[in-house]
Amino acid sequence: MCLGESEISSTLLWFNMLAVEWDRLGNFVVERRFRTIDFTGQMILLGTGTSVGVPAIGCDCAVCKSSNPKNNRTRSGAILGLPDGNLLFDTSPDLRQQLLREGIGMVNAVVFTHEHADHLHGLDDLRLFPFALGHAVPIYCSTLVESRIRNVFDYAFDRREPTHAAAAPQLQILNIDANPFDVLNTRFQPIPLVHGPNCNVLGFRFGNVAYCTDTNFISDTSLELLHGLDTLVLDALRYTPHPTHFSVEQALEVVDRVRPKMTFLTHLSHDLDYESANLLLPENVRLAYDGLRIPLT
Ligand SMILES: [Zn+2]
Numbered sequence: 001m002c003l004g005e006s007e008i009s010s011t012l013l014w015f016n017m018l019a020v021e022w023d024r025l026g027n028f029v030v031e032r033r034f035r036t037i038d039f040t041g042q043m044i045l046l047g048t049g050t051s052v053g054v055p056a057i058g059c060d061c062a063v064c065k066s067s068n069p070k071n072n073r074t075r076s077g078a079i080l081g082l083p084d085g086n087l088l089f090d091t092s093p094d095l096r097q098q099l100l101r102e103g104i105g106m107v108n109a110v111v112f113t114h115e116h117a118d119h120l121h122g123l124d125d126l127r128l129f130p131f132a133l134g135h136a137v138p139i140y141c142s143t144l145v146e147s148r149i150r151n152v153f154d155y156a157f158d159r160r161e162p163t164h165a166a167a168a169p170q171l172q173i174l175n176i177d178a179n180p181f182d183v184l185n186t187r188f189q190p191i192p193l194v195h196g197p198n199c200n201v202l203g204f205r206f207g208n209v210a211y212c213t214d215t216n217f218i219s220d221t222s223l224e225l226l227h228g229l230d231t232l233v234l235d236a237l238r239y240t241p242h243p244t245h246f247s248v249e250q251a252l253e254v255v256d257r258v259r260p261k262m263t264f265l266t267h268l269s270h271d272l273d274y275e276s277a278n279l280l281l282p283e284n285v286r287l288a289y290d291g292l293r294i295p296l297t
């Protein structure tokens with residue numbers, strides 16, 4: 001059985017976290033309980049769809065009408081269950097539904113790949129986490145992503161006294177570049193990726209797993225950083241070329257170069273039917289699907 005076929009079971013261990021909310025004068029307001037699953041040691045792909053999602057609104061194609069849940073793709077993102085907390089890659093516009101679907105009640109930190117709307121516009125859903133964390137949510141991103149966040153979510157940086165707790169996301173922004181950095185006591189190696197003519201993206205390697213979405217070109221220097229992987233999650237939009245995403249064929253060329261033990265293709269459009277596309281792929285390459293769990297190695 002290859003790695004991709006193994007069903008990773010996770011303990012559905014619900015635990016409660018208690019957080020107490022105080023008002024400005026220090027008066028007790030409310031006690032909140034949080035519950036979350038424990039998925040330590042795994043990456044869960046929260047979303048594996050392209051920017052409009054699959055099904056696409058109003059589309060009459062076979063994949064959009066498919067009853068196979070693996071053809072139902074929310075916007076792309078992933079979350080790591082690390083020993084010191086849950087680390088989220090990107091805040092997709094579907095973030096709330098993704099976390100509810102997986103039973104994940106806590107996000108301890110967020111790392112952004114790039115500033116596109118399908119990776120950013122769910123950021124408001126981070127509002128509840130400071131209750132449990134006791135502090136703002138740490139956000140690791142490039143300076144470009146930071147400036148987009150400050151524009152799009154300007155209300156999160158309003159200097160006026162908030163009307164109530166959780167009125168706006170509380171964010172602690174920490175800038176990253178191509179240099180390795182540590183979050184939740186785990187080391188991340190950024191992988192610079194090209195995403196069409198106007199956008200640079202960061203992929204990330206952590207141990208022997210890498211998450212590389214939204215790219216149509218990876219430089220030799222970046223490919224060097226992807227050798228010796230157990231699992232690579234890699235962009236592949238559709239069969240035909242696209243100005244900002246890999247086609248399936250181009251993604252397979254990357255796989256040939258870096259030879260990970262297992263590759264999952266993500267950011268998939270409605271051109272790719274889960275069952276029929278997998279029949280055409282090498283056995284160590286599979287389409288990803290929402291909810292896929294990958295062991296952290
Ligand atoms: Zn995208």
Ligand SMILES: [Zn+2]
Nearest residue numbers: 059061064270
């Ligand atoms: Zn369609």
Ligand SMILES: [Zn+2]
Nearest residue numbers: 114116195214
């Ligand atoms: Zn993008």
